[in-house]
Amino acid sequence: SRGSATIGGNVASNAGGIRVLRYGMFRAQVLGVEAVLADGTVLTSLKGLAKDNSGLDLNQLFIGSEGTLGVVTRACLKLHPRPAAETAAFCAVPSLAAAVKLLSRLRVALGPLLSAFELIFADAFEGALAMRDTQRPVAEAPFYVLAELHALHAEHDIDVFAAALASAHEDGIVSDVTLAQSPREFAALWALRDACSE
Known part of the structure; x- marks a missing residue:
């Protein structure tokens, strides 16, 4: 699936990939998501703050949901330094x-x-x-x-x-x-x- 994978698909499936030992499941890479529900409602957790303890964590709700709750249209991901x-x-x-x-x-x-x-x-x-x-x-x-x-x-x-x-x-x-x-x-x-x- 290397040639056809999408970021939204990785969020929806909580993919681990071949480098899961080093970087963890996809859940560990997601800082925020935007998703569109079946009725067209747009939900977002794309915020500027790294620390946010207000309300439900939409990230955790949509990660691994396999698209059953909505379609992930945007995501903010962690970046890792390139290995030496x-x-x-x-x-x-x-x-x-x-x-x-x-x-x-x-x-x-x-x-x-x-x-x-x-x-x-x-x-x-x-x-x-x-x-x-x-x-x-x-x-x-x-x-x-x-x-x-x-x-x-x-x-x-x-x-x-x-x-x-x-x-x-x-x-x-x-x-x-x-x-x-x-x-x-x-x-x-x-x-x-x-x-x-x-």
Whole structure:
């Protein structure tokens, strides 16, 4: 839905997206909404004040309502600083339990800098490889994980990410791993993941 998503649709569905680990559900991004009800009434919570404890919170009412209460026509959203750097790792994992352990280990090591963690089943991965006619980035495994880092301090944070992945490999949580070394490799890993859902 990346090419067809709208802000109003994201508000109505309270979408999380692939970077929910870093930025939270869409609800956490909404500062105000304007919505039109079925009878044409326009309701708004678009105010200049960050703190407002007067009356009902229209934002919370419309976020996740799936359009049943009205159509969101305007929204005010939080902005986040652009990461200093981003990278991704494609990991082969031997089991679902190992994938959960990897998620836990990366969350401890990286905290909120872990921006995405996508579990991919072997069948979907093999289909994506065949469809894209590309080389496999890691050895065969029952499951794969694409983990992404949004770094605040480029070199330091990427080193911490690499060390956490190396530790997971040494402990058998990850059987093979490829860490993107360039924007091109980063894009290629994400393209492979995207192909898994096509």
